[in-house]
Amino acid sequence: GESVGLHLPTLSVQEGDNSIINCAYSNSASDYFIWYKQESGKGPQFIIDIRSNMDKRQGQRVTVLLNKTVKHLSLQIAATQPGDSAVYFCAETEFNKFYFGSGTKLNVKP
């Protein structure tokens, strides 16, 4: 999951395994959610998004699940690769304001 603080939670997975990264959002009125990937020294990169009228959305090797009842968002990465190592964070938005989590560091072991 994500937390505010100096130390990011870390998820370590073996290459080829599936990864699940979780995010708890705060605003029940948020209607649009995004997952970003941030590699060291780079800006956040869009991965996948989902609107509040959906529960699940799939992309290439990634799936986002949205549970509005408990205000929970998850990112599933299939067959995790070394290139997936990065910090992943979610964003929620209402109208044109975005709110970002602090992120989870994904470490892929070869």
Added chain:
Amino acid sequence: NAGVTQTPKFRVLKTGQSMTLLCAQDMNHEYMYWYRQDPGMGLRLIHYSVGEGTTAKGEVPDGYNVSRLKKQNFLLGLESAAPSQTSVYFCASSYSIASRQGKNQPQHFGDGTRLSIL
């Protein structure tokens, strides 16, 4: 594809100095944003703009000013730099809700400006 370009990439300032960070986007986006990212924290919104000639305050606007004289550029100014402003600054842009059938659009980010204030 250039996308969002930030200059400079790195800068070291002394307390009290001023500087301007430049953000340029070539995607014809209406919205532009400035964030700061500090260790272990989420991106925090400094100022944003919903169109040319408009700006608005975000979550942490104190000590910063912005201008959007042209649609493609969004400038962030530090009038009198303080050590607390040491951070990584990210610019982002997106289409407006109005231009995309009333739907939010993802933000596209630059690669950041790493700023140290001594």
